[in-house]
Amino acid sequence: MTQGGGRIIRAADPEYPLLLRELPDMPEELYIRGTLPDLARPALAIVGTRRLTAYGKEWTERITNDLAQADMLIISGMARGIDAIGHRAALLHNVPTIAVLGTGCDDESIFPQEHLPLTHEIIENGGCLISEYPPGTHGSKMTFPERNRIIAGLTLGTLVTEAPVGSGALITAEFALDYNREVFTIPHPLGNWSGEGCNNLLHDGAHLVRSAQDIFDVLRLEINKDKKTIKGTNETETKILAALSHEPLHVDALILATGLSSRDLATALSLLELRGAVKNVGEMKFALH
Secondary structure (H helix, E strand, C coil), X not given: CCCCCCEEEECCCCCCCHHHHCCCCCCCEEEEEECCCCCCCCEEEEECCCCCCHHHHHHHXXXXXXXXXXXXXXXXXXXXXXXXXXXXXXXXCCCCEEEECCCCCCCCCCCCHHHHHHHHHHHHCCCEEEECCCCCCCCXXXXXXXXXXXXXXXXXXXXXXXXXXXXXXXXXXXXXXXXXXXXXXXXXXXXXXXXXXXXXXXXCCCEECCCXXXXXXXXXXXXXXXXXXXXXXXXXXXXXXXXXXXXXXXXXXXXXXXXXXXXXXXXXHHHHHHCCCEEEEECCEEEEC
């Protein structure tokens, strides 16, 4: 087996995900690289276009950050664009995430290769890579659509945040419907090509999502929204995140709470804002995203 290709679990193994056992086309074996999280916890698929717009990026970040903040397990496909936002939101909030691949799990087969560091972060953070393909398998026009059924099958529902007509994300939504799982989507302005697939889903009966709370309501989940799981990369960031909440706080109060200089605080806040951990709400006030 290629180094880093993962271990095999088979359909008869106790560890095999229960939700996947319900699928008529379940994979007979899975390669797992990393730690398979407890799939008894609520899990949601986050999928969408690789060619995301500013609108799609903003709303995907808002909702996925709230989902991860609430400790929901996020599952996606490691693609560019929307998928990567979902995985990174989980990492930011120290929540395990699962990447389902259309390639082998070994480093040489990962696609896109630019996401190789992201796959390592997922593994280091207690999550895993999953594939039905052995090490050394490179992606094809067949393997990526096939893996979408596993993304849909592992979850209670699928959220499509931005997708044009013909997007592969819509294939995942179709699988979710076939498996009697919930389908959620975000509305887009009429005439916006990048969101036509989402609007079509709404027309066909998908749940409209304005915030993460809409998802919690449909799935009947009781969520602790005050849970703080965001990770700081150093002591300065950790102090800031510990002092912040979802209620806006003025920078002067932050200086008093953290004991940081105004320069160090401003630098750290800028970096945290870029990572989507905090948001500037104006008037020199900041809050957790």
